[in-house]
Amino acid sequence: MRPNNNHPVRNGITQTTEQRIADDELRSLDTICTNKSTIVGPWWHNIKYLLVGVVFGIVFVKAEVVSWFRIQEMFRLQSFHMYGVIGSAVVVGMISIALIKKFKLRTIRGEQIKFTNKKFNKGQIIGGLIFGFGWAMTGACPGPLFALIGSGALVISIVLLSAIAGTWVYGYFRERLPH
Amino acid sequence: MIDYLKQPWPWYIAGPVIGLIVPALLLLGNKHFGISANLRHICAACFPRNISFFKYDWRKESWNLFFVAGILVGGFLAAYYLSDPNSLQVSPALMADLEHFGIRDHGGLLPAELFSWSALGTLRGLIMLVGGGFLVGFGTRYAGGCTSGHAIMGLSNLQWPSLIATICFMVGGFIMANLILPFILSL
Numbered sequence: 001m002r003p004n005n006n007h008p009v010r011n012g013i014t015q016t017t018e019q020r021i022a023d024d025e026l027r028s029l030d031t032i033c034t035n036k037s038t039i040v041g042p043w044w045h046n047i048k049y050l051l052v053g054v055v056f057g058i059v060f061v062k063a064e065v066v067s068w069f070r071i072q073e074m075f076r077l078q079s080f081h082m083y084g085v086i087g088s089a090v091v092v093g094m095i096s097i098a099l100i101k102k103f104k105l106r107t108i109r110g111e112q113i114k115f116t117n118k119k120f121n122k123g124q125i126i127g128g129l130i131f132g133f134g135w136a137m138t139g140a141c142p143g144p145l146f147a148l149i150g151s152g153a154l155v156i157s158i159v160l161l162s163a164i165a166g167t168w169v170y171g172y173f174r175e176r177l178p179h
Numbered sequence: 180m181i182d183y184l185k186q187p188w189p190w191y192i193a194g195p196v197i198g199l200i201v202p203a204l205l206l207l208g209n210k211h212f213g214i215s216a217n218l219r220h221i222c223a224a225c226f227p228r229n230i231s232f233f234k235y236d237w238r239k240e241s242w243n244l245f246f247v248a249g250i251l252v253g254g255f256l257a258a259y260y261l262s263d264p265n266s267l268q269v270s271p272a273l274m275a276d277l278e279h280f281g282i283r284d285h286g287g288l289l290p291a292e293l294f295s296w297s298a299l300g301t302l303r304g305l306i307m308l309v310g311g312g313f314l315v316g317f318g319t320r321y322a323g324g325c326t327s328g329h330a331i332m333g334l335s336n337l338q339w340p341s342l343i344a345t346i347c348f349m350v351g352g353f354i355m356a357n358l359i360l361p362f363i364l365s366l
Contacts (some may be wrong), residue, residue, distance in 0.1 A: 015236075015336070026235040030320055032328035033213020034339070035240055048207050048248035049242045058201055058254020062261060063193030066254070067288040071270045072277075075349075075356035078270040084190030085197065086330060093335030100205060113205050115336055120321070124344040127321025128329075132351015136360060137265025137307050139289070141326040142214040142319060145312075146247045150254025153289055155296055157314035164207030166316025167218040171232035177321065 006103070030123065030174075036114040037107070060147040068139030075136050121179045134163075185263050201335050210242055216249050217321035234261030280364035303366040322347070 001136050015023065030032045065085055073079035099105070100113055107113060135141055138159050140148060145163065148156040170177075210307040218235040221244075227233035266286040284291045291298070298304030319325040322344045324333060330348065333341020340349060 006190045013274075023236050023239075026231070027239065029232070029236075030323040031213065031219070032209045032332050033216045035208075035210055039208070041239070045208075046242045046245040047262070049204070049210065050245040050252070052200060052203050052207070053246040053249020053251075054253040055248075055249075056197065056258065056299060057250035057255075058257040058261065059188065059196050059253075059286055060250065061254050061257035062188040063190065065193065066186055067267060068290060068294065069262065069267060069273060069288075071284060072356060073270050073273050074274070075352045076273060078272045079188050085194040086326070088191060088194025089198040089331050090334045091286055092195045093201040095199065096202035096335070097205075097214055097335050097337075100202060100223045105206065107209050109208065111209055112226075112270035114247050117321075118333060118338040118340045120340040120343065121320045123323055124329075124340050125347050126318070127318045127323070128344040128347025129318070129351040129354075130314050131318025131322055131325065132348045132353075133355040133359070134311045134316075134318055135348060135357035136317060136352040137363070139312030139316070142218060142245075142315065143325070143327055144249040145248060145315075146214075147254035147257075147289070150251035152255070153257035153294060155299060155308070158299060159315070161310030162195050163316030163319075164218050164221050164311040166314065166318070167215075167320045168222045168226065168230075168233075168316075169313075170317045170320040171219070171222060171230045172208055174232050176307040177299055 032118065036116075037109075037111055039109055039111065054145070057147045057150060060144055062152050065153070066144035066147050071136065071139040087141065102130060123177070123179050134166075181261075185261050187268075188264055189326065197331065201332055204246075208242065212329075212332040213243070213249075213324055213326060214247060215316075217243050218316050219244035219320060220244060243335070277364075280361075282364070301366075303363055306363055306366070318351075 020166045063085060064070050065082070070079065070082055096101060101115070113134035140156070140159065142163065145156055149160065185206040201212050204212050220232070220240050223233040223235060223237040223309070246269045269285040269286060277283075282290045293304055293307055299308055322329065324341070324344060328350065329344040336344060
């Protein structure tokens, strides 16, 4: 394959348009959080996301969202705290997206902000229940796992490794599971 | 100021800040907020084997790995520079419930009776940490997102499949915390 300036080159591998579309489709399978940008920059452009993550991690720990006790209180209806956190986060997120759509805001690099609609499949029910079980046991969804390890609870790295194993096993059996 | 920041932050500060991460990532570079996909990127980067689900260019999502690295650093900064000198306030009802299972350590974010290297050697600790972690990883990917992707990003974008997923997260959590966890904790 000849290198072509129209296509991003990564590690010396050039992708054709068809390969890129196929890769985008595979990448967005079973996930919400994807990169919708077509701009490919140097690695250090990613440092801004690290800084957003730092803010997120501090909030996670300081608001005790990462605490097993707060999650137990939520599922046992013994405290309003977590409902307040998630509820107000969703309201602020909804207003933000509505404003972005209304004013057709662009990214700082001038790109149009893209949204895609999520399709329903049975995974959202079965997988959702399975994740709910795990969430109530460990008291942590994936974000807090990273914040807890950073805060010094190193035993949580076992939970993280196990979660990575769970994701791998899902990938292995994916075709045979109902969707 | 620092003393003020060291206190536990109320929900009406934490929630809106978390909500603002959604537009921040969109405006910085068209990135859709979510965390659990990183577990898949780690699989794709480290042990894809011949599984088609992991054979994609994970480098296109490397922003997300930077994002979680930031969460780790943020957790460190909060714990070492902004830590609250007072112990965590656990609701009296929960304290009474946990007393039955011998869980009396409520000073920190996690009870040492369940979350420590020594607890990992007990049956209940093993089920909670290894079993619970596995369900988190398997379930989030099967559901197509976690609390960040579905409950915050998906609901903010008015996606009804995300509403179904969020309801199922909560139903699963209620069933586990109230009906199954008492058996595991008494092991």
